[in-house]
Amino acid sequence: MKFCINNLLLSISFALDLAEKDFMIDSKNHSKRVAIVSGKIGRQLGLSDEEIFDLVSYALLHDVGIVKLNSEAHIESHEKTGAHCIFGEEIVKDFPFLEKRENIVLYHHETYNGEGTFGKFDHEIHLFSKIIGFSDYFELLHREHLSQEEIVRDITNNIGIKFSPEIANAWLELQKTASFWLDIDDLFIDNVKGDLFPKICRDVDYRQIHETTKIFSPIVDSYSSFTGNHSSGISEKIDIMADFYQFDQEKKYKLLISADMHDIGKLGIPNRILDKNGKLTNEEFSIVKKHTYYTRRILEKIEYFGDIVEWASNHHEKLNGTGYPYGLGAEKIDFCSRLMAVIDIYQALTENRPYRCGMNHVKAMDILMEMVEKNEIDGQVVADVDKVFGGVLVENTSK
Ligand SMILES: [Fe+2]
Ligand SMILES: [Fe+2]
Ligand SMILES: [Fe+2]
Ligand SMILES: [Fe+2]
Structure with a gap:
């Protein structure tokens, strides 16, 4: 199938913006x-479509290292340390840019x-x-609501x-047109972003798409200090269960891919809540x-992701309709969504957290069985998980 990486990256950039909002006070987009702005400057300098594609991709990901900084401190202090630059470089190194650059x-x-x-x-x-x-x-000047003249003056003064x-x-050439300033307005930013990003589609299969999405599970995992290997642990277990059920490769x-992305929405939840020590309030x-x-x-606009959207997003739905966010009942929750839900809970129970050690298999099964009795999760899937992982004290790999 012809798959456009742009689409994937643009969707993920929405998630990254959500995460940044947590760190950058009063910042959006x-x-x-x-x-x-990078893409426009690239065009102005005569870069090729392929180069602009990579430039825009790097620009969308440039602050991705922020998600690894588990702190309430304001972004400027991190920028000084360069920590987010180092983390970011590490994270993007496996992303399939058209050309590898360091x-x-x-x-x-x-x-x-x-x-x-x-x-x-230089x-x-x-x-x-x-x-x-x-x-x-x-962007920092623009965020401070300086006038166009003030921004031009500041930039001119800093040449050299x-x-x-x-x-x-x-x-300085670009900004002379009214459209430059309108294009970066929050109102139009999503339309412009799509237009500016050269569309590059490749013939790929789901295995190759997974090569791209697997860089996002460590991003999601590192966002909260409580979930060091949660998504990657789920991927490993889903891999084993898929073989157990003899699912085809696709x-x-x-x-x-669903496992990699299932908690990507957590990037939109403030870190102070995800990392709170103690019980959460109702709010x-x-x-x-x-x-x-x-x-x-985040995922629904990506082409060919129909099933993936369901399997990734339904993992907190319950068969008796008490789950979230839709309160779907059993008839609306398909088998793979049920599998994801069970593995998500099993992984969460057996992984180490800073405040407790992971449970062993037997204890985790007790909890899963209680949930089966309440008709929250699928009894057959739980029995299969017991069959596959049972008897083995689950090794905790989180560090
Ligand atoms: Fe930045
Ligand atoms: Fe930065
Ligand atoms: Fe979740
Ligand atoms: Fe999860």
């Missing part, structure tokens, strides 16, 4: 705006005069990093200090419950 994310906070985060000078920084760094700086003349001059990889729990709804909204 930061990565999208940086991506749009240190694009790592050096997105360098400056022309070598006074940036890692003290690199000639040591890739053009993409420079464009993204410039666009990031511009923070920015290379090449990039700043390209931007179904197996669709399930693995906090109702916020946590939003995550599967977000997962659905």
